Amino acid sequence: MKNVSLDIREGEVHVLVGENGAGKSTLVKILCGIYTPNEGEMYLGGKRFNPQRPLDAIQAGIRMVYQEFNMLPFLSIAENIYFEKFPSKRGLVDYRTLYQNTENIMKEVGLNGSPQDPVEFLGVAQKVLVQIAKAISTEAKIIILDEPTAALTSKETQRLFDIVRQLNKKGVTVIYISHRLQEILEIGDRVTVLRNGEKVDTQEVKDITIPGIVKMMIGRDMETEYPFDPDVKTGQEVFRVEELKYRGGKNTISLSLNRGELLGIAGLVGSGRTETMRAIFGADKRIQGKIYLRNKKITIKSPKDAVKHRICLITEDKKMQGLILEMPCSVNITITDLTQIAKLGLLNYGKEHKVSKELIKEFAIQTPSDLQLVKYLSGGNQQKVVIAKWMFRKADILIFDEPTCGIDVGAKYEIYLLLWRIAAQGKGVIIVSSNLPELIGICHRIIVFSNGKVSGEVERDNFNQEEILSLAYQNYI
């Protein structure tokens, strides 16, 4: 970071935006005492503030709600909220007060359930709320929310915004980091744009527009937000799933996919989209269901079977499930099909080098070399490595779960173009996404999931945000 000066006012929602690597996280980590700055000073309420460790920041009333939830999964909601300071009586935990306080605070943030529920079974939205509840319980003055809505549905997001507004009324300041620009207009008071570790500007939200922010973020104008090529025509059906029921599912699901098609899967988080895709791929067991590839019935019992039929799944959680972070790009790319670079079980490093370099070039992956460890790549480039590894395997059916989750605006556009390129090669692409404008922007057709069932199917000509949303909510009433 270089020479960043920033003022934050009491009781405002101050939004930080910028592409990945722009320095948002570094900035808030300095506020939280996780990093110490080399130069410069901070003042809190007019007094010099110089946190040396996270505890200093916490004691000064600064709380961060983390992207990766730092929770104690096997303990209860109450214990998670109060573990730093349990209410006690004569040195023993006073459980009655603990549960009473927790219940009050859960009501305040709109969290259902019992204080004794273990955190591990909560949904993402509820986990965010637990963290906010914890911040409130310690009477934090500044709460930092880092991408809190990344995995939330629009309804959950609205509830979060309500809570943020309530906090503002009580004089709590919120620093809000988000990639979703629409949210800034909705919740922010002021916005600071960062680029390459420098501050571009701070502006009042009422004075800005989304294209304006994007321009500040990437330093240039952006063409269209979503590419759609009307010249790419979809062909015959290549892939069909009939009456599939995933483990824990109540209903059967059927869907079909055509050649060259980008098929969107919309629905709320928890509506069974991810579970269905994982069951198709064989990543999780399924109870029933037939799968047809080019009208021929195939058996998929494990990811190995799926990959054999050139069906692949690009999971949402790339870091845990898609990439081997501590290993080079080349290893990550070739892992899908080592037979191409090996003979009689012996690896041919020269060939691996060559094919990886070709793919890195083809997909414009920005890396100093194919031997660079994947963990050092940006989110967008990591996603490209995942795509490259499946193109190396010559996948025909590609299922993407949240392909642009956590990827910054400029890189998103590149990913969309890549999806289009894949479809134009006559492959079938399924895209699961919680970002409805994204699906509407790039897909030929959208299938809507609602509470474990397919509640509707919409062709591109009839795309309509309200209608798709109402389909997504249809089975919850």
Place this chain on the structure above:
Amino acid sequence: MREAGIGIALILLIVFFLIFSPNFGTTSNWSNIFTQITLNNIIAVGMTFVILIGGIDLSVGSVLALSAVLSATILVSKSISTSVAIPLSILTSFGIGIIIGFLNGAITEKWKIHSFVITLGMMNIARGAALEYTDAATIYQLPKVFVKFGSTQILGFIPAIFIVALILVIIGHFILTRTVFGRFVYTIGNNEEAVRLSGHNTSVYKISTFAICGLMAGIAGVIYIARMSVANASIGTGYELNAITAVIIGGTSFSGGKGSMTGTFLGACLIGVLNNGLILRGVSTFIRQMIVGLVLIVAVIIDKYRKKISTAMQDKMVNQFYKE
């Protein structure tokens, strides 16, 4: 990088003992050192595979004992001629190692239980089986040809059994760095789920590493009786811990995915030289044990710092790249 550090430490240690222990540099002492590190080296080769894949095998010492007593019984059996008994006993030894290793891996994978627990159980099962089988008696008077191999010296100071260990290290190194199987060991050790979702049956590879580890224990069993010319059910106690120590000092990450066979070899040599040199300096067994423990802890701490420095350097280079 990592290996270079251990290599330098080993050289410094040798130089130190050459200066301060007059008898350290004699050929007979070198021969001693080679003999002393042979068994640990062989077992550590197998242990490296298992630790790289994120597991651990505590049963190797007991497997060594079981395979040693079984093959010794065949060797001393009056009803089998020596020319048949030797290959048969070797095969039995290897076979029992592979079978127990396979069971370790298969049970671990089938029920998804940490290998620490399963191999802890297997350690007791194998030891108990060896004791039951021999009734805790010692078997001796093994065939002369067989025992002779155990004390053969090449060039007058390199034991033949050490050559066996060296060959196993080289094969292990080759498998890890040059083969598809080795690639799976490293990738699974780093992120098993990613490999599984890339369309591979990870269990097969994981079970194989345990089978390799068992095989190494079986080989070590044969080498042990060839060298000592006796076998009983209580040999090899604590060998699993020595092997783990060598692997960790050799720089292999205990959580898997990172490490090398060269590191393991150097780690085993380091412990061997240290033990031998300290004996020559007249340091008591108890103090030696303490020193080896200390070296393990210090090695891991140094490794931590080394990692920090290399990460920082890497970060700097990467930042440079993205700036341009």
